[in-house]
Amino acid sequence: MDTLARLKAGQLAGSTRLDLACGLTEFPREIFDLADTLEVLNLTGNALSSLPQDLHRLTRLKILFCSSNQFTELPACIGRCENLSMVGFKSNRIRQVPAAALGPKLRWLILTDNCIEALPDEIGDCQLMQKFMLAGNRLTQLPASMTKLQKLELLRLSANRLAALPDWLLTLPSLAWLAWAGNPMSADYTTPHDEDGISADVAWAELQMEQKLGEGASGIISQAVWRGDTPVAVKLYKGDMTSDGTPLNEMNACIAAGLHPNLIRVEGKLKGHPQGVAGLVMELVGPEFGNLAALPSFDTCSRDVYPADTRFSADALLAMARGMAAVAAHLHHHGINHGDLYAHNTLYTAQGQCLLGDFGAASFYPQDGSQTAAALQRIEVRAFGIWLGELLERCDEVQPQWQALQHACVQPDVLARPDFHDVIAALA
Structure with missing residues (x-):
């Protein structure tokens, strides 16, 4: 019996989560029978256009x-x-965001891939907001009331119609993960500055696809053999829009990032896929590397999840911190903001080797010595500081100077934070 039938038969009493994807055009009233227990309601993948006015009965x-x-x-x-x-309403046809829809406890709002042209000023009243996903809409500006979002840590603005980033945005004390690629800004904010000679195409016909290695929001990564003898990894993108931005922006950033010991080397863009799927061909990372952490959970919101027994030696921690600071400095030297500097995007070995991956949220900015450029780098420094803090919590031999550096990186005054060259020097 399918889930809807079981719901209507009263067989789901006491459920804390309900998933229904069965072509619904109306909200099943039987859901209210779960009002005393239901905490997670997933109605993704239906044909709904409204919800009942008494939805608040699901207390x-x-x-x-x-x-x-x-x-x-x-x-x-x-x-x-x-x-x-x-709240997640990705990939609908939403044009309007009424103030009344913004509840007092909202921490994580996903409105990716809609048709939103403006946000209400009341968005600034969502004082608990930590993650706000707005990529793939039609926004031409952001309400200045968002300056009140003092807890906002992750903001996705890619693929909208913004002509510039507002100055106030770069002063938000908690902001650490920001993406803006694909907006009609000046050229320095939208195009690669230096491709370091990596611009080759890799023909689909030259690849022999093997097993799937992993899957993320933007695509599927598989192992393959290139030209009969070279092991590679192939990332095939799922569609035109992800929660972070577009595959085209991600590919441009990966290529523009060039070569660095703490980056996964890009061999080239995929061409000639039978279904026209976009993709990248990259070096195959050895099996000695593993993910540093898992994605944030519903409860942790903006913080990665580590296995309970995770511990790092002081030597491994220092090696990883140096590697991550070095690759971040490399990217910002090329005018690239990674936008998703997280442990779940870090591959590592027990000895402290590390690789930064996933450029889905990467964006470009000019290296013009401006206060804007300085602020954008220091927003990412806060992301590094959070990353470093999570490692320090799992190390038994923490040095006082590492703690001091971590505190400096996450301080609320954006421009008072060190830049990545300062971070490198502090870790030397």
């Missing part, structure tokens, strides 16, 4: 997913759900 509801439906407006009724903290 324990914390997480609501309604992506890939037919909403043209963010439903105002969700703002009355007193415990709702995470």
Whole structure:
């Protein structure tokens, strides 16, 4: 019996999570029978265009997913759900975001791939907001009231219609992960500055695809053999828009990043895929490397999840910190903001070798010595500081100067933070 039938038969009493993807055009009223327990409601992949006005009867509801439906407006009724903290309406047809839809406990709002042209000033009243996903909309400006979002850490603005980043945005004390690629800004904010000679194409016919290695928000990575004898990794992109931005921006950034010991080498762009799928061909990373951490959970929101027994030696920690600071300095020297400097995007070995991956949120900015350029680098320095802090928490031999550096990197005054060359010097 499928989930909807079981719901209607009263067989899901006591459930804390409900997933329904069965072509729904109306909200099943039987969901209210779970009001005393339901915390996560996932209605992604249906044909809904509205939600009931009495949705607030789901008094324990914390997480609501309604992506890939037919909403043209963010439903105002969700703002009355007193415990709702995470809301996802990706890939709908949303044009309007009414103020009433913004609840008091909202921490994580996903509105990627819609048609939103403006946000209400009341967005600034979402004082708990930590993650705000807006890539792939039609925004021409952001409300200045967002200066009140003092806890905002991750903001995705890629593929909108912004002519510039507002000055106030670069002063937000908690902002660490920012993406803006694909907006009609000046050329220095939208194009690669230096490709370091990596611009080759790799023909699909030259690849022998093997097993799948992993899957992320933007694509699927598989092992392959190139030209009969070279092991490589091939990333095939899923579509035209991800939560971070577009595959084209990611590919441009990967190529523009050039060569560095702490980057996965790019062999070239894929050409000639039978279905026209975009892709990148990269060096195959050895099996001695593993993921430093897992993606944030619903509970941790903006913080990665580590296995409970994770510990690092002082030598390994220092090696990783030096490697990450060096590659970040390299990227910013080329005018590239990674935008997603996280442990879950870091591959590492027990000895402290590390590689930074996933350029899905990368963006370009001019190396003009301006205050804007300085602020953009120091926003990423905060991301490094958070990354370093997570490692320090899992090391038994922490040096006082490492703690001092970590505190300097995450301090709320953006321009008072060190730049990456200062970080390198402090770790020398």
